[in-house]
Amino acid sequence: MPRHIDLISLPQHGGGPIWQFSLGRERLTAFARGIQEEGGQLLALWGSDDRHLGSGFTLHTAYLSSLGLIWAKTRLDGEKPLYPDIAHIFPQADRMQRATFDLLGLVADGAQDTRKWLRHAAWGEGEFPLRKDFTTAHPEAIDAYPFIRVEGQGVHEIPVGPIHAGVIEPGHFRFSVIGDRVLRLEERLGYTHKGVEKRFEGMDPAAGARLAGRVSGDSHSAFTWAFCLAVESALQTPAPPRAQWLRALFLEIERLVNHLGDLGYLGNDVALGFGFNQFWRVKEIWLRACKEWFSHRYLFDCIVPGGVARDLAPAAAKELVRLGAETRHEVTELMEVYEEHAGVQDRFTGTGTVAPALAARMGLTGLAGRASSQAWDARVQFPHPPYDQLEVQMVVERAGDVAARVRVRAGEVLESLRLLEAIVENLPEGPLAQPLPQPGSVCEGLGWIEGWRGPVIVYARLAEDGRLDRVHPHDPSWQNWPLLELSILGNIVPDFPLINKSFNLSYSGADL
Amino acid sequence: MASHLILAKLLRTGIVSEPAPPADPGLLTDPARLNEAILRVFGRAVVVRHIDAGSCNGCELEIHALNGPHYNIEGVGVKFAASPRHADVLLVTGPVSAHLETALRRTHEATPDPKWVVAVGDCAASGGIFGESYASRGRVENVIPVDVVVPGCPPEPGRILAGILAAVSATPRNHSSPQGVR
Ligand code: SF4
Numbered sequence: 001m002p003r004h005i006d007l008i009s010l011p012q013h014g015g016g017p018i019w020q021f022s023l024g025r026e027r028l029t030a031f032a033r034g035i036q037e038e039g040g041q042l043l044a045l046w047g048s049d050d051r052h053l054g055s056g057f058t059l060h061t062a063y064l065s066s067l068g069l070i071w072a073k074t075r076l077d078g079e080k081p082l083y084p085d086i087a088h089i090f091p092q093a094d095r096m097q098r099a100t101f102d103l104l105g106l107v108a109d110g111a112q113d114t115r116k117w118l119r120h121a122a123w124g125e126g127e128f129p130l131r132k133d134f135t136t137a138h139p140e141a142i143d144a145y146p147f148i149r150v151e152g153q154g155v156h157e158i159p160v161g162p163i164h165a166g167v168i169e170p171g172h173f174r175f176s177v178i179g180d181r182v183l184r185l186e187e188r189l190g191y192t193h194k195g196v197e198k199r200f201e202g203m204d205p206a207a208g209a210r211l212a213g214r215v216s217g218d219s220h221s222a223f224t225w226a227f228c229l230a231v232e233s234a235l236q237t238p239a240p241p242r243a244q245w246l247r248a249l250f251l252e253i254e255r256l257v258n259h260l261g262d263l264g265y266l267g268n269d270v271a272l273g274f275g276f277n278q279f280w281r282v283k284e285i286w287l288r289a290c291k292e293w294f295s296h297r298y299l300f301d302c303i304v305p306g307g308v309a310r311d312l313a314p315a316a317a318k319e320l321v322r323l324g325a326e327t328r329h330e331v332t333e334l335m336e337v338y339e340e341h342a343g344v345q346d347r348f349t350g351t352g353t354v355a356p357a358l359a360a361r362m363g364l365t366g367l368a369g370r371a372s373s374q375a376w377d378a379r380v381q382f383p384h385p386p387y388d389q390l391e392v393q394m395v396v397e398r399a400g401d402v403a404a405r406v407r408v409r410a411g412e413v414l415e416s417l418r419l420l421e422a423i424v425e426n427l428p429e430g431p432l433a434q435p436l437p438q439p440g441s442v443c444e445g446l447g448w449i450e451g452w453r454g455p456v457i458v459y460a461r462l463a464e465d466g467r468l469d470r471v472h473p474h475d476p477s478w479q480n481w482p483l484l485e486l487s488i489l490g491n492i493v494p495d496f497p498l499i500n501k502s503f504n505l506s507y508s509g510a511d512l
Numbered sequence: 513m514a515s516h517l518i519l520a521k522l523l524r525t526g527i528v529s530e531p532a533p534p535a536d537p538g539l540l541t542d543p544a545r546l547n548e549a550i551l552r553v554f555g556r557a558v559v560v561r562h563i564d565a566g567s568c569n570g571c572e573l574e575i576h577a578l579n580g581p582h583y584n585i586e587g588v589g590v591k592f593a594a595s596p597r598h599a600d601v602l603l604v605t606g607p608v609s610a611h612l613e614t615a616l617r618r619t620h621e622a623t624p625d626p627k628w629v630v631a632v633g634d635c636a637a638s639g640g641i642f643g644e645s646y647a648s649r650g651r652v653e654n655v656i657p658v659d660v661v662v663p664g665c666p667p668e669p670g671r672i673l674a675g676i677l678a679a680v681s682a683t684p685r686n687h688s689s690p691q692g693v694r
Contacts, residue, residue: 165594195647217570280580
């Protein structure tokens with residue numbers, strides 16, 4: 001990494017180390033290369049319209065590095081917002097760059113792929129919803145999208161979606177196949193784009209936290225916690241210790257129930273209905289317990305700016321520890337069935353493989369990354385309270401196939417159960433929340449949380465009156481969707497649902 | 513093989529399925545549409561097709577839960593189908609994103625009559641937190657006619673099931689007895 005930069009540590013009370021600095025446009029490429037050579041990754045790329053603040057536009061990039069998260073801000077011209085393409089260095093930047101153009105009109109100069117990404121037909125070419133002067137959309141009639149075609153004898157295309165056959169979010173998949181072997185898969189997403197980022201504008205932080213939690217419902221706690229960290233760091237007001245511990249409790253329950261649900265579905269996808277029913281039975285027990293303890297099965301709105309809105313009662317704490325022990329026993333038993341079942345292992349092993357080298361090059365992240373030797377977990381390398389007192393054990397596999405992703409999930413279930421018990425045991429006393437001050441001037445912050453799917457980042461800027469001026473929520477699915485396209489290559493079409501479920505990526509979280 | 517482990521586990525677990533909640537006619541938007549003759553044809557065997565019209569995926573989690581062992585929906589005659597052509601009921605979630613408006617309309621058209629639309633979740637009911645914007649058409653009713661609305665963010669599985677059963681139940685609205693509905 002270039003040494004001649006002035007990194008400023010952000011006040012991250014309760015969050016991992018985040019360093020920010022401004023990076024000249026002309027040095028963006030060299031910096032990205034420096035991060036790559038150091039072994040780091042691009043985590044997120046987004047833009048902001050700063051013209052009402054007496055400036056032009058800003059391109060924000062967030063990198064994972066050995067120092068923590070590096071947040072670089074690159075000022076761009078108000079009239080001609082151009083920046084050099086970085087997708088040739090970090091391929092995961094491609095869709096983020098295209099989305100940033102669709103929503104804000106920032107141009108990645110020299111980019112190979114300049115097709116639209118989030119804009120289908122909802123607003124016209126040359127209209128940019130995230131610009132402050134955007135008023136109404138004028139939808140375009142025709143919505144042509146040039147898919148990349150594979151030609152040759154016997155090759156044909158199978159288009160799937162946007163409405164899928166199962167109970168699943170909408171998107172379009174274009175398979176180019178020969179026989180039933182997949183030669184190419186191209187995704188087209190953006191169908192669930194519902195204007196989330198624009199919706200944040202003008203909200204107060206409390207409403208913003210509720211919206212952040214609904215960016216991707218299955219990652220509710222990760223997004224609200226990251227959002228609250230962003231706002232709290234902007235206002236330099238940390239949440240009280242008890243709240244930090246309870247937030248971790250909510251996040252680990254979220255990880256637990258999502259993994260349980262997916263482990264069940266992975267059984268179902270290889271025709272072992274037993275696996276589905278057993279794992280979903282255990283999951284349902286947790287959901288009902290959450291409803292009883294915290295008034296919501298999926299813990300919606302339990303995390304609020306300044307702290308938490310729900311406490312753990314002593315009776316619930318006892319029950320949680322008991323249920324945790326019972327679940328550990330059940331999951332161990334069920335995983336024995338998966339491991340011993342020849343049919344299951346036959347379908348899991350060697351299916352949907354992402355080799356470690358490819359994962360590293362493409363920035364595969366989160367649980368899928370860890371199943372392909374990408375040993376990053378913010379709770380481990382950069383533990384913030386309460387993780388700094390919990391010694392999280394990272395689960396890493398190297399095969400990169402469905403079987404590896406199943407093992408990572410199972411390992412993380414057991415680790416979350418251990419963490420839950422440790423949190424209950426060491427939960428500090430004290431207030432649940434504290435009021436946030438009015439900012440008085442424009443301020444901004446970044447929050448970074450290791451959600452069950454991977455790293456979740458939220459950027460928030462507040463206006464003088466304390467209302468939200470710009471919010472960008474980033475889901476790890478952005479990085480992982482392109483790898484799903486590659487993991488299916490050489491596999492057969494009927495294996496797609498299984499491979500897809502082993503990643504379980506969010507549509508809503510990336511469509512925004 | 514793992515059959516001995518599976519059998520042992522099944523014996524220990526026993527049956528966890530619970531009785532279905534009664535249909536909740538209070539969720540109906542227009543009870544007059546429920547034609548008795550049609551109901552006689554269908555009885556209570558109903559095929560449901562889910563459409564995510566732009567949800568946050570929270571509502572989907574609860575629809576998945578319906579398939580779990582506690583709710584036993586096939587036991588009360590409710591079955592999920594892969595195609596709208598096989599469906600009696602469309603279960604629609606989310607505010608309708610502008611990008612899915614056409615797909616939702618087409619799916620509705622592809623569903624044979626008679627058909628019912630159940631709007632699941634606050635977003636489907638009213639647009640929810642996403643409201644109406646350049647990218648969101650808001651509530652499902654803004655795009656296709658809706659027969660039953662199940663509010664909640666997300667609504668619990670029992671409520672969703674009560675909503676599906678309400679759509680195909682002959683119970684008139686003023687019979688309302690929602691006890692047992694979670
Ligand atoms: S009602 Fe709630 S859970 Fe359902 S889609 Fe809307 S925000 Fe998500």
